[in-house]
Amino acid sequence: MDQLYREYIIDHYKNPRNFGELEPHDAEFHDRNPVCGDEMGVHIRLNGDRIEDLRFHGQGCAISQASASIISDELKGKTVDEVAKLNRHFVIDEIGVDLSPTRLKCGLLALKVVQGALLGRMEWPDGTPDEEPTAEEAARLRAEV
């Protein structure tokens, strides 16, 4: 069996869940991975401070598209505070495959745009190869998780 391109990864890539537009929506964000040109946008509808529904849209490699699809159901029902605490471990646990440093950003792009939409956070979720969290940020994340 392929260690990275497992059957369910390919399935999520070919048949992504929660993909498309969501109208109306309360929050949206769009970003790209400048290294490779992958792009991802998200529309989020809130109920109070909870994610009621969301849709991803964009184009990119199997890892970036499957990650969005796989985490999409898990994100529904989460509060804004809960989303703020999510990091790369959440994504890697959810997609169930290890990502090499060169593919980590592919996997994290979906979470990045969700955090961008709900928190206005511009930086990558922690642990991306060229954007390590600052000492302050890392301490905060550790305290929160």
Added chain:
Amino acid sequence: MEALTARAVLSVEEIRRDFPLLTREIEGRPVAYLDNAATSQKPAAVLEAMDTYYRRSNANIHRSIHQLAAEATEIYEGGRAKLARLVGGRPAETVFVRNATEAINLVRFSWGRANVEPGDVVLVTRMEHHSNLVPWQLLCEETGAMLEYVELDERGHLDLDTLDAQLAAGNVKLLAVAHVSNVLGTINPIAEITERAHDAGALVLVDGAQAVPQMPVNVAHLDVDFYALTGHKMFGPTGIGALWARRELLEEMPPFMGGGSMISAVEDEHSTWAQPPAKFEAGTPAIAEAAGLGAAADYLSDLGMHAVRAHEREITAYALERLAAIEGLRIFGPRDPGERGGLVSFALEGVHPHDIAEICNRDAVAIRAGHHCAQPLMRVLGVPATARASFSVYNTKDEVDRLVMALENAREVFGL
């Protein structure tokens, strides 16, 4: 389209022994390095030239009287002479810079600011690398000039009819064009384009980063005004490249950066400038890299650029034929190997280029995936990215076969 004036055939097996890295194995397999448009591997002669400079002759150049300084100066200027000889220019017209990007930015800051005015047009082509595009966007923003694109036909050639129409408007100051496209592989007809541009009163800057490593280039025959090249794609080290420019342009152009080496005399309030090329080489330059680049130019000269081109053409023709047989594979750029350089960009339906590159990497086949620093071109091709295999003198048909097998494997992994 091109006359093969030399019938020399390269001995690839012998050439491979010149490149230490090619003995490298990744997880038990020799690496098939097919990313030469990004950077080339280095022959031992280049590494030795740099090493010998540091071990035997290290000193600063053009200053001290002692023996080591004289040797260092000779090594540095010798590198310049060897490079100039390879591209048909004179050493006095060959300015060392860090890379092709810096060569182009030198023209932007020096010639551009002194000559480009509001209402002027800078023409770029749709196939330019960001390095020959972004500097002109910035120049136009700061001078009030307009940036226009020469568009492409469906086979990836420049549309020369629209070029003529754009030139006919009469306000084009500069045409910036790649000699060989790093995405499409297209070899542009530089001499023909230059004649048309000159007739319209425009100067021509050619980005030769991809061309110099793989085909005969003669700046005098091409009759261009500026020619930018980089060392690391032509078997030389990183950190050095060159701008060749016509002597009278270099004499008129104001300095790029100020500092040591580029002056004639420094008064309290102002200075006078050294003759080109020193005028554009402020500060201690990359001396070891010049030694390495000189050795790289000699290495190419010894192989013979017609023989190099013949090899590139042959392996590219083979790759085009093998790749075209893969189901769902789309090739970008000209189909005639005589009209393209040694690279093939492609898309595989149902498999994103990053995933192609990842699966190739497992078989130790190194290719590039991405936008290749050519986002305006990606937009007209209608793809976010492509995969690209690019060839050099040491690549074999066997390595192309390994690429094809990896692509078949990628289709299998993705259930196609």
